Amino acid sequence: MTGTVLDGNIDVALLRTDGETISEFGRYTLAPYPRATRDLLEETLAAARVWNFEGPEPAIFAEAEDVLTRAQSQAVMDLVTSAGLEMSDIGIIGFHGQSVLHRAPTPDRIGQTRQLGNGALMAQITGTRVAYDFRSRDMEFGGQGAPLACAYHAALLRGADTRDEAAILNLGGVANVTWTDGADQVIGFDTGPANAPLNDWVKLHGAGDMDVGGALGAAGHVDEDRLSALLQHPYLSKAYPKSLDRFDFTADMAKGLSLEDGAATLTAFTAGAVGRALDMLPHRPSNIFVSGGGRHNPTLMRMIEERARVTARPAEDLGWRGDAVEAECFAFLAVRVLRGLPISFPTTTGAPQPLTGGRLAP
Numbered sequence: 001m002t003g004t005v006l007d008g009n010i011d012v013a014l015l016r017t018d019g020e021t022i023s024e025f026g027r028y029t030l031a032p033y034p035r036a037t038r039d040l041l042e043e044t045l046a047a048a049r050v051w052n053f054e055g056p057e058p059a060i061f062a063e064a065e066d067v068l069t070r071a072q073s074q075a076v077m078d079l080v081t082s083a084g085l086e087m088s089d090i091g092i093i094g095f096h097g098q099s100v101l102h103r104a105p106t107p108d109r110i111g112q113t114r115q116l117g118n119g120a121l122m123a124q125i126t127g128t129r130v131a132y133d134f135r136s137r138d139m140e141f142g143g144q145g146a147p148l149a150c151a152y153h154a155a156l157l158r159g160a161d162t163r164d165e166a167a168i169l170n171l172g173g174v175a176n177v178t179w180t181d182g183a184d185q186v187i188g189f190d191t192g193p194a195n196a197p198l199n200d201w202v203k204l205h206g207a208g209d210m211d212v213g214g215a216l217g218a219a220g221h222v223d224e225d226r227l228s229a230l231l232q233h234p235y236l237s238k239a240y241p242k243s244l245d246r247f248d249f250t251a252d253m254a255k256g257l258s259l260e261d262g263a264a265t266l267t268a269f270t271a272g273a274v275g276r277a278l279d280m281l282p283h284r285p286s287n288i289f290v291s292g293g294g295r296h297n298p299t300l301m302r303m304i305e306e307r308a309r310v311t312a313r314p315a316e317d318l319g320w321r322g323d324a325v326e327a328e329c330f331a332f333l334a335v336r337v338l339r340g341l342p343i344s345f346p347t348t349t350g351a352p353q354p355l356t357g358g359r360l361a362p
Contacts, residue, residue, distance in 0.1 A: 001096035004173030004246035005195045008038045010075040011327035019335035027083040028324035031075040040064050048100040053112045065116040068098055073125040087128050094334030095122050095132040102245040104144055113145045123361035130361040131334035137357040143349035144243035150188030150348040152329035153178035160318045166287040171294025173246045179281045188348040189240035192273030193249035194294045198266045201251040205259045214299025217267040220260030230269050236276045241350035267300050275308030291315040291325040
């Protein structure tokens with residue numbers, strides 16, 4: 001998969017699983033796209049926003065889907081070879097692809113989502129079964145289509161000794177949280193933005209692709225009045241299940257501020273939104289284990305502790321690989337697709353009942 005934040009990497013991970021428990025973490029990598037592919041995907045995201053599910057799809061979708069599928073197929077084969085394996089050793093590939101647009105459902109219409117990724121082409125290139133298009137069926141039944149990581153997060157938490165009530169927070173382009181009572185109850189939803197508005201803000205100022213090491217946010221001052229107004233956004237108090245598109249919260253939230261003050265304010269908003277989300281859970285966790293690129297930003301991690309009033313620990317504290325969790329998740333879900341097990345649930349996506357999903361390319 002590649003995340004909505006477009007960090008230029010393909011996330012690939014090997015996992016041994018029956019779709020219920022994890023028996024072995026295999027090798028993983030972040031395989032960089034060529035710059036031309038990354039630029040093509042950014043153009044595609046821009047075209048998707050203009051299209052907005054109205055009329056025929058933009059022609060660029062077909063071009064980007066072909067380029068992306070071939071690049072991700074090669075990344076899979078390279079990782080398998082580097083692990084000393086053959087493609088014939090792989091039971092199934094979980095191919096999430098690239099989300100280009102996601103529109104949550106409303107009371108008067110079902111939601112829609114579009115991920116680029118040609119599962120049949122990947123199966124042809126790799127000679128291996130492929131599970132793909134994980135979100136569409138959930139949305140056809142009125143679900144949010146996201147977050148789908150909850151089943152995997154819950155399996156990770158069940159297999160770990162957290163010693164206290166805990167949740168998993170993933171900080172990608174959008175942030176999502178998964179909470180479980182340790183038994184059957186699993187709750188998950190998008191908390192708000194994570195890296196996407198901050199990265200866009202930094203790019204807008206020609207200061208790079210991201211706030212490396214949280215340096216800009218650390219150097220700036222949070223506009224507390226603006227932050228207070230942002231935290232009144234109706235999404236944050238909306239009951240879950242709920243989901244976001246990468247562009248539902250944008251860098252415009254910091255408009256008029258300096259580069260550093262804008263970075264600090266956007267970072268504080270992500271942290272404050274996490275706190276609002278934790279307040280909604282049946283029991284507020286005292287610890288959250290953080291995966292995704294945002295955990296590399298020490299300013300964001302510090303602000304989550306201060307503003308969300310929770311101990312934020314990197315996923316590595318439980319022996320997980322924080323950069324691999326999302327890719328592992330779709331390996332896990334691929335096996336569930338193969339076995340006919342549900343991948344979305346009423347308390348995660350708002351599906352009417354636990355739903356199977358995904359498509360198989362033999």
